[in-house]
Amino acid sequence: MADSDLQRSTVLASIRMSLGQAQASDAIDAEYAAISRSYKLTGELSVYALLDLFEDRLLEYGAGVYRASAAEIGATIGSILRRRGKSGLAMPAGVPMEWMAEGFTFVDATGFDAYELDKTEGILSSCTVAIAETGSLVLQNVAGQGARVLSLVPDYHLCVVFADQVVETVPEAFERLENTSTLPTTFISGPSATADIEMTRIKGVHGPRFLDVLIVV
Secondary structure: OOHHHHHHHHHHHHHHHHHOOOOOHHHHHHHHHOOOOOOOOOOOOOHHHHHHHHHHHHHHHOOEEEEEOHHHHHHHHHHHHHHHOOOEEEEOOOOOHHHOOOOOEEEEOOOOOHHHHHOOOOEEEOOOEEEOOOOEEEEEOOOOOOOHHHHOOOOEEEEEEEHHHEEOOHHHHHHHHHHHOOOOEEEEOOOOEEOOOOOOOEEOOOOOOEEEEEEEO
């Protein structure tokens, strides 16, 4: 059993114990199957409307949003970095060479610890899927996205999202994640922020204060 499966089973067993007598697995399956799922499962928007909704949500969170064609990715990343005053970025293994804009330094951060990541100017990554309704990026521990720590420690994150990676609803995103559900998965909705303390919004508490998203159309 994988560590993640064992941890999940341990947590669920603890919850069941706290709730009282454990139920048989078939009863749990039947109860789960009986849950009403009348909520919206699939998107209805056109591709253009879908991307507009995704961009609108990201802007609402305070993220920077850019669009480019596949051939313009490298040049657009260079333009974004100049605007941010960056000389380069760290990145996970597997980021395509053509994304590395000329005149900037890109460093493979695989194996970097938190201290080393904190010293970088930011991180460049791709994503597995993005959700328009929530303006969320979903990253997994695969090539081009790397370990979760890469998107949590640096103060700046630039994420490249292809149009066909954007879905409209959360259920559609989970359907795409079904085959890789055992991988560490991170949902990012805008720059990190919290208002838990005296309802004062503070950026950068649990992750980057600054997020840019390049949508490739």
